[in-house]
Amino acid sequence: MTFRELMERNRSRRKFDESRPVSADELTELVDLVRFMPSGRNLQPLKYIVTADPAQCVEIFPLLGWAGYLADWKGPAEGERPTGYIIMLLDKDVADTPHCDDGIACQSLMLGAVEKGYGGCIIATVNRKKLAALFDLPDRLEILMVLALGVPAQEVVLESLPSDGSIKYWTGEDGKHHVPKRGLDEILVGRFPKN
Known part of the structure; x- marks a missing residue:
């Protein structure tokens, strides 16, 4: 792994x-x-x-x-x-x-x-x-x-943040636990060199 x-x-x-x-x-x-x-x-x-x-x-x-x-x-x-x-x-x-x-x-x-x-x-x-x-x-x-x-x-599913930006996790009717995660473009605020 x-x-x-x-x-x-x-x-x-x-x-x-x-x-x-x-x-x-x-x-x-x-x-x-x-x-x-x-x-x-x-x-x-x-x-x-x-x-x-x-x-x-x-x-x-x-x-x-x-x-x-x-x-x-x-x-x-x-x-x-x-x-x-x-x-x-x-x-x-x-x-x-x-x-x-x-x-x-x-x-x-x-x-x-x-x-x-x-x-x-x-x-x-x-x-x-x-x-x-x-x-x-x-x-x-x-x-x-x-x-x-x-x-x-329990299965845990990672997802992109919804359009409202909520970070709250939730459990669906199928029993899966859903966890919104911020994208790399949101957490990486600088990169040098930029190319």
Whole structure:
């Protein structure tokens, strides 16, 4: 799979095949990948929790917000929920802020998951207090994001922005999830030489 193919397949996935679980070993392999990524000032302040434990997955699921643009959708139904999670933490004894490390790590983790045949969703709408209590986290470990992972069970279709310029994603009657993307001509504001 080329890097472009990985990027094109790396969509926010919100429906999964629960009959095909991820393993804690595979999630640990993904975290091992991000040890090699660049880090602002090489501080490496990010820490992680991985879980593929079905009971923990059940407890984590209601602590997450799903798909803000789909206001009437409460998230994946039973049988379509993530089978694993990576919880990204900031170790405040190392740094006050993740700088840009959290973004680099999220993208790296997601690309690694796609390469393994998984998909996921990076979730920042999290009940951090309850999730921290679930794992008995010390105050120095701040929850940044949760990556919900599993075998994708919904097709995602990339489209050009509609004429009204709306960036809101939507799910069609056929069950496919549609995601409008800006064209290259809209995001590339300069090129030199111009020929």
